[in-house]
Amino acid sequence: MQLNRIILAPMEGVLDYYVRQILTEINQFDYCVTEFVRVTQHKLSNRTFYRLCPELYNEGKTLSGTPVRVQLLGQSPEWMAENAIKALELGSYGIDINFGCPAKTVVGSHGGAYLLQYPDQIFNIVTQVRTAIGAIPILSVKIRLGWDDKSRCYEIAEAIEQAGANEIIIHGRTKTDGYKAEKIDWSTIGKIKQKLTIPVIANGEIFSIADAQNCLTQSQTNDIMLGRGILNIPNLANKIRFKHSPLNWQEVMQLLLRYAMTPIEDAKPLYHSARIKQWLAYLRQNYPQASILIPEIRQLKSQNEICNFLKTKLDNKSN
Numbered sequence: 598m599q600l601n602r603i604i605l606a607p608m609e610g611v612l613d614y615y616v617r618q619i620l621t622e623i624n625q626f627d628y629c630v631t632e633f634v635r636v637t638q639h640k641l642s643n644r645t646f647y648r649l650c651p652e653l654y655n656e657g658k659t660l661s662g663t664p665v666r667v668q669l670l671g672q673s674p675e676w677m678a679e680n681a682i683k684a685l686e687l688g689s690y691g692i693d694i695n696f697g698c699p700a701k702t703v704v705g706s707h708g709g710a711y712l713l714q715y716p717d718q719i720f721n722i723v724t725q726v727r728t729a730i731g732a733i734p735i736l737s738v739k740i741r742l743g744w745d746d747k748s749r750c751y752e753i754a755e756a757i758e759q760a761g762a763n764e765i766i767i768h769g770r771t772k773t774d775g776y777k778a779e780k781i782d783w784s785t786i787g788k789i790k791q792k793l794t795i796p797v798i799a800n801g802e803i804f805s806i807a808d809a810q811n812c813l814t815q816s817q818t819n820d821i822m823l824g825r826g827i828l829n830i831p832n833l834a835n836k837i838r839f840k841h842s843p844l845n846w847q848e849v850m851q852l853l854l855r856y857a858m859t860p861i862e863d864a865k866p867l868y869h870s871a872r873i874k875q876w877l878a879y880l881r882q883n884y885p886q887a888s889i890l891i892p893e894i895r896q897l898k899s900q901n902e903i904c905n906f907l908k909t910k911l912d913n914k915s916n
């Protein structure tokens with residue numbers, strides 16, 4: 598299958614505005630989805646939306662021009678609809694709805710992947726959001742293949758299409774599968790696609806050009822979404838699209854330094870060190886040098902210390 602679109606996945610607590618900024622500068626993504634925002638029984642404030650998606654100050658685009666879509670997670674059709682209207686008014690590039698999150702707190706309060714057990718509720722939420730926002734804005738829905746088995750995946754996908762979504766993003770695992778690599782099932786995504794007329798975006802376990810090709814072949818889609826893979830190899834999207842070489846370690850270190858130097862409003866004291874450590878943990882899958890830095894960075898607390906440490910490493914080129 599021919600590759601058409603590559604989309605940057607939402608990753609709560611990882612892929613924030615600053616990382617989106619960096620990754621969309623060095624890759625050609627078709628759009629990004631924000632981390633999810635939890636919708637309960639009220640309208641979220643402007644402040645909440647701008648914190649989640651500062652790109653709303655820039656007409657819903659990253660500084661390099663990639664559109665960004667706000668992702669909502671909730672179980673109340675009315676409040677999902679109200680908040681979808683608001684996100685669009687503030688400039689979001691469409692709306693994405695999350696029915697895939699497996700986090701205990703989320704499923705415990707009957708949101709995210711929990712709703713995969715109730716296709717009727719999914720239908721109601723998507724219908725109400727579509728009715729509220731009107732026919733024009735793009736509405737996408739992100740799901741897994743099911744809760745603990747895949748038996749209802751077609752019913753879920755058809756409900757989403759009938760409710761008026763423009764596209765569906767499918768992470769090819771059930772909630773129970775978690776992130777187990779051996780559970781990835783791109784071919785069921787392909788079987789779902791055969792039943793739908795709306796575009797299907799395949800997601801899950803794409804870490805290389807070969808993975809992308811296998812995913813496209815098995816899922817019979819033209820569109821893929823990259824999550825953890827882009828953190829492992831920060832230019833993975835361009836590697837897949839243009840056969841670019843992976844960034845070398847010096848280039849990766851420059852990205853890390855840039856991230857570390859970014860002043861982050863209201864940042865907690867350990868924000869930078871936690872985030873840099875987190876990114877290094879992904880990078881070590883492909884860059885052995887990252888494993889060496891992790892214990893050293895662990896000793897550092899302040900933003901200054903981390904920046905100086907990374908600068909020294911870059912200057913010495915001894916890492």
Ligand SMILES: Cc1cc2nc3c(=O)[nH]c(=O)nc-3n(C[C@H](O)[C@H](O)[C@H](O)COP(=O)(O)O)c2cc1C
Pocket residue numbers: 606607608609610611631632633668695697698739768800801802803822823824825826
């Ligand atoms: C740390 C983390 C946070 C995530 N946060 C979200 C989220 O906010 N919304 C969402 O729809 N999916 C979220 N996901 C799921 C990813 O978007 C993606 O579906 C999943 O990681 C599979 O793709 P991958 O194998 O390319 O990583 C998250 C995944 C991880 C690992």
